[in-house]
Amino acid sequence: MQPSRSGTVEGRPIAVFDDLLPLEQIRQLFSVLTRSGFTKDEAARSDTSQFTHWAANVDQPEVLPIFKPTIEAARWFGQTSGRAYRVYRSYCNYAGFGDVLFTHTDCLPDQHELTGLWFIAPEWDVEWGGETLFFNEDKDAEFVVSPRPGRLVLFDGAILHAGRPPSRICHMPRYTFAFKLEPYQPSR
Ligand SMILES: O=C(O)CCC(=O)C(=O)O
Numbered sequence: 638m639q640p641s642r643s644g645t646v647e648g649r650p651i652a653v654f655d656d657l658l659p660l661e662q663i664r665q666l667f668s669v670l671t672r673s674g675f676t677k678d679e680a681a682r683s684d685t686s687q688f689t690h691w692a693a694n695v696d697q698p699e700v701l702p703i704f705k706p707t708i709e710a711a712r713w714f715g716q717t718s719g720r721a722y723r724v725y726r727s728y729c730n731y732a733g734f735g736d737v738l739f740t741h742t743d744c745l746p747d748q749h750e751l752t753g754l755w756f757i758a759p760e761w762d763v764e765w766g767g768e769t770l771f772f773n774e775d776k777d778a779e780f781v782v783s784p785r786p787g788r789l790v791l792f793d794g795a796i797l798h799a800g801r802p803p804s805r806i807c808h809m810p811r812y813t814f815a816f817k818l819e820p821y822q823p824s825r
């Protein structure tokens with residue numbers, strides 16, 4: 638498995654993977670998500686907890702078609718870091734026009750956790766916005782990922798990042814399906 642492109646921010650890796658699954662499977666997952674139980678209780682940071690956004694927690698992510706390719710992409714990451722990763726949390730974020738998604742990190746600098754984000758949409762127009770941005774320590778955006786349907790971006794969770802809400806002309810929910818992965822010692 639090879640990324641379409643990769644880079645680093647503050648020396649920490651990011652990789653973008655495309656076409657890991659047929660678009661039809663992404664469309665099916667989109668359809669399931671539109672009928673799922675989202676609750677407005679996900680907070681990006683402790684100091685923004687009064688501005689929650691909608692998310693749906695998923696208890697059995699193994700059954701989803703996006704699970705295995707996520708593990709395989711994490712294995713690609715592990716080739717460089719020498720680490721093995723396992724999923725410890727899965728959920729889907731929702732954002733619509735006018736929502737705010739705050740900049741945040743997903744782990745502490747020395748935790749070396751990974752976040753995998755899948756863009757789940759049947760189609761996406763560049764004018765709809767909704768990119769995920771990655772910032773350096775100066776809060777300058779250094780890496781941008783367009784929310785192309787079926788795309789996976791995998792990154793060191795200590796990189797400051799934010800999803801951007803879709804624009805006013807976007808009639809589609811912006812779903813990003815998140816896998817949080819932690820390093821672990823596989824038993825031999
Ligand atoms: O929706 C996005 O682009 C970002 C989501 C995110 O950073 C997260 O769920 O931790």
Ligand SMILES: [Fe+2]
Nearest residue numbers: 742743752798
């Ligand atoms: Fe995040």
